[in-house]
Structure formats: C-alpha cells, structure tokens
Amino acid sequence: MSGAPWVLRSLLFVPGNRxxxxxxxxxxxxxxxxxxxxxxxxxDEKARARQVVAGALDAGVPGSPIVFLRVNGSGSGLLxxxxxxxxxPGAAALxxxxxxxxxxxxxxxxxxxxxESQHRLPRGGIRILPMIESARGVVQAAAIAGSHARxxxxxxxxxxxxxxxxxxxxxxGAELAYPRAxxxxxxxxxxVDAVDGIYADFRDADGLRADTGAARALGYTGKMLIHPxxxxxxHAAFAPEAAEVEQARRIVAAFEAAxxxxxxxxxxxxxxxxxxxxxxxxxxxxxxSRPAAGRERD
Ligand code: COA
Ligand code: MG
Numbered sequence: 001m002s003g004a005p006w007v008l009r010s011l012l013f014v015p016g017n018r019x020x021x022x023x024x025x026x027x028x029x030x031x032x033x034x035x036x037x038x039x040x041x042x043x044d045e046k047a048r049a050r051q052v053v054a055g056a057l058d059a060g061v062p063g064s065p066i067v068f069l070r071v072n073g074s075g076s077g078l079l080x081x082x083x084x085x086x087x088x089p090g091a092a093a094l095x096x097x098x099x100x101x102x103x104x105x106x107x108x109x110x111x112x113x114x115x116e117s118q119h120r121l122p123r124g125g126i127r128i129l130p131m132i133e134s135a136r137g138v139v140q141a142a143a144i145a146g147s148h149a150r151x152x153x154x155x156x157x158x159x160x161x162x163x164x165x166x167x168x169x170x171x172x173g174a175e176l177a178y179p180r181a182x183x184x185x186x187x188x189x190x191x192v193d194a195v196d197g198i199y200a201d202f203r204d205a206d207g208l209r210a211d212t213g214a215a216r217a218l219g220y221t222g223k224m225l226i227h228p229x230x231x232x233x234x235h236a237a238f239a240p241e242a243a244e245v246e247q248a249r250r251i252v253a254a255f256e257a258a259x260x261x262x263x264x265x266x267x268x269x270x271x272x273x274x275x276x277x278x279x280x281x282x283x284x285x286x287x288x289s290r291p292a293a294g295r296e297r298d
Contacts, residue, residue, distance in 0.1 A: 004127055004152035004193075006066055006092075008032050009238045011195065012225045013070070015040040016049030016086070022056045026063020028228035029235075033061065034068040037082050038097050046078065050085035057088035067091050068129060073098035074107065083111050089119050092127065093152060098160065099130035100137045102147035109148050124150060129195065132186075133157030134164040138179045145190035155195040155224060156183040173214070184219040195222040202227035212237035221287075238287070245288045248281035255281075 012030035014021050016037045025033050035056065041049045053069065061067055069091040072078035075098065087094075096108055105128055112126045128150045132141050138161070145154050158176050162169040169175070180196070187194040196215035199208045212223055212234050223234050240248070251268050255278045258266035266273050 004093075006032070008066070008153075008193075008195070008222045010225055010231050010234045011068060011222060012228065012231065013040055013198070016053045017041050017045040019052050019056065022052070023062055025228075026061055026065045028231050030065070030225065030228075030231050031222070032066040032068055032092075034070050034095055034224065035061075035091075036070045037078075037086060038070050038072050038076075040070075046072075047085075050082060053086040054088055057086075057090035060090060066093075068093045068095045070095035070097060074104040079108075080111070083115060087115055089121055093129055094126060095129045095131060095155065097131045097157070098133055098137070099144055100134055101140055102143045105130060105144060105147040105151060109150055112150070126150065127152040129153050129155055131155045131157045131197075132179075132183045133160035133197075135161075135179075137161075138182050141183050141186035142189055145186050145192055151190070151192055153193040153195050153222070154183050154187040154190075155197065156180055156220075157197045159197065159200070180215070181218050188219055193222060194218075194220045195224060196220040198224045198226050199230065200226070202230055205229070205233045209233045209237045240284045240288050244284055248284040248288075251278060251281040252285065 008031040010030040011032045011034050012025060012028065013034045013036050014025045016035050022035065035053045037046060037049050037053065057067065067090055069086060071082040071094055073096065094108065094112070096104065099105065108128060113123065116123050116126065128148065129152055130144050132138055132144070132154055133156070137144070141154060145151055156179065158169060158180070161179055162175060165175070167175045184194040196212070199211045201207055208230055215223060216238055221238065225231065225234060247269065251273050254266045254268045255273055258264070264274065
C-alpha cells in the first residue's frame with residue numbers, strides 16, 4: 001500500500017476464535033492475514049476470540065505473515081475491550097470496520113498511541129485500514145482517508161453497504177458502481193491504496209477473477225478474501241498480462257528515447273504516447289516487478 005511498508009494484493013480473513021485456522025493460515029501465500037474479532041465471530045465467542053488472537057500474536061503466527069487485526073467498530077461498545085485484550089505487538093495494523101467519520105480514526109489513533117507506549121513500540125507504527133461500508137462512510141471517504149498518517153488504505157465492504165442502503169446485492173453489481181468507484185477515488189486522493197471487499201462465493205474462481213478484474217479496473221490494488229482457494233485467482237487477476245508488460249516496456253523505452261531527442265510525444269503501435277500514458281506504463285512495470293507475497297518494500 002502507498003505510504004505503508006508493504007505491498008498487499010490479498011488479505012485473508014481468519015476468524016479470531018479458530019486457533020486451528022490461524023495456525024495454518026500463513027501457509028496459503030496471502031500477502032496478509034486479518035485476524036477477525038468482528039462479524040466473523042459470534043457475540044458469545046468474542047471473549048474467547050480475543051484470548052486466542054492474543055495468544056497467537058504472543059507466540060508468533062506461523063509463517064510470520066503480515067497480520068492485521070479486525071476489531072469491532074467504534075459504535076460497538078467492544079473496541080476498547082478488543083484493544084486491551086487482543087492487541088499485541090505482532091499486529092502491524094488494525095482494520096476498523098464500519099468507519100463513518102474521520103473522528104473514528106482519530107479516536108483510534110489516541111488509543112494506539114497509548115498501546116504503543118505501553119508496549120514500547122515506535123510511535124505511529126501501527127497502521128489503520130478503515131472499512132467503508134455504509135452510505136455515510138462513502139460520503140466521508142475522502143476525509144477518512146486523509147484523516148491521519150496511520151491510514152494505509154481504504155477497504156470497501158459491499159455486503160454491509162448494500163444492507164445499509166436496503167438494496168439487493170446483485171451479480172451484475174450496478175448498486176455498487178458508485179460507492180466502489182468513490183472509495184477508490186477517495187483513497188487515491190489521499191495517496192493511499194484501495195482494497196476491495198470479499199467475494200463470498202468461494203468455490204467460484206472464475207467469478208472471483210472477474211470481480212477482482214472489475215475492482216482493478218477502478219483502481220483497487222488489493223482484495224479481502226475469506227478462503228485460501230481465493231489467493232491464487234486474486235494474485236493472477238492483479239498481475240498485469242505479459243502483453244501489457246511488454247507494451248509498457250516499449251512505451252517507456254520509446255518515450256525516453258524521444259525525450260532524449262527533446263520531444264515530448266512519440267507514437268507506439270500506432271497510438272500517441274504522452275506523459276499520462278508513460279505514467280500508466282511505468283506503474284504497470286512497477287506492479288509487474290513488485291516483491292512476492294508479504295515481502296517488505298525496499
Ligand atoms: N483462513 C484460514 N484457513 C481457512 C480459511 C480461512 N479463512 N478458510 C478455510 N480454511 C482452511 C480450512 O480450515 C481447511 O483446512 P484443512 O483442510 O487443513 O482442515 C481448508 O482451508 C479448506 O477449507 P474448506 O473445507 O474448503 O472450507 P470450510 O468449509 O472449512 O470453511 C468457510 C468455509 C467460509 C466457513 C471458511 O472459509 C471461513 O470461515 N472463512 C472466513 C470467513 C470470515 O472470516 N468471514 C468474516 C469476514 S467477511
Ligand atoms: Mg462488514
């Protein structure tokens with residue numbers, strides 16, 4: 001993610017009350033895990049989930065993946081308890097669900113400052129990934145993305161968003177066209193990355209690839225997952241096609257040669273290439289050469 005020390009295409013949810021799943025989750029090649037205390041855990045399991053998550057973070061999650069912790073939202077009455085009982089230094093970031101205001105981020109920042117001094121962690125190191133999953137959240141998305149330097153991205157949650165609006169979640173997804181694009185634009189405007197929400201039908205790899213491709217076309221660079229089988233299709237959907245990479249190389253080379261001759265415009269494959277085209281090509285090359293799963297940025 002921009003501004004963050006990692007590159008994340010896939011963020012796999014693991015229910016916080018499933019030590020068996022947490023123990024094996026680092027094997028599946030996801031770029032990050034999200035240990036969940038929120039909607040993946042039933043109310044009467046929350047207390048146990050906090051203990052399981054704290055124990056896993058204390059012991060170190062096998063495979064040393066990047067670990068996010070999804071706490072319960074600001075309005076839940078559970079957030080302070082989650083932070084106190086479940087947070088441990090092994091968590092790199094907090095996923096803040098149902099985020100609707102910049103103040104929710106600032107309040108969480110204050111709690112994180114306290115946790116950082118308690119655990120002797122570098123100040124400001126714990127990142128925040130707000131989830132935008134309501135009409136209010138969409139309207140406030142730009143303010144939320146720009147609210148604090150801890151914010152490493154915005155995640156769009158279509159399931160809760162459609163529930164909030166009281167509309168059906170259709171396969172075509174017309175109801176998501178606006179909010180999904182709005183969250184991506186808000187993230188970009190703040191210089192952070194956009195992470196798309198889950199694709200629930202975890203046996204449908206073709207549908208997942210198409211859904212991820214649609215998100216990528218809107219500017220999303222990562223996706224939340226619920227099942228290990230979703231890792232490979234999502235990585236494939238975010239990888240530029242070989243032909244795209246080849247064309248990007250030709251564009252950059254031709255442009256640099258033209259620039260060296262003092263010209264700002266060049267024609268490649270019959271189409272004009274100017275600065276924005278070169279910027280897109282350079283971005284394609286950067287994505288194509290980025291480090292493998294979970295590896296830190298230089
Ligand atoms: N994280 C880690 N491991 C997972 C996993 C996950 N999210 N989902 C499945 N696995 C593991 C299973 O434990 C199983 O491991 P094993 O073969 O070593 O026993 C393996 O992957 C295959 O699982 P499978 O049998 O295909 O799925 P399932 O029927 O056991 O579980 C779900 C299906 C949807 C219940 C499960 O994937 C899940 O709980 N996902 C997370 C849901 C969630 O967090 N929702 C809230 C956020 S939206
Ligand atoms: Mg949600």
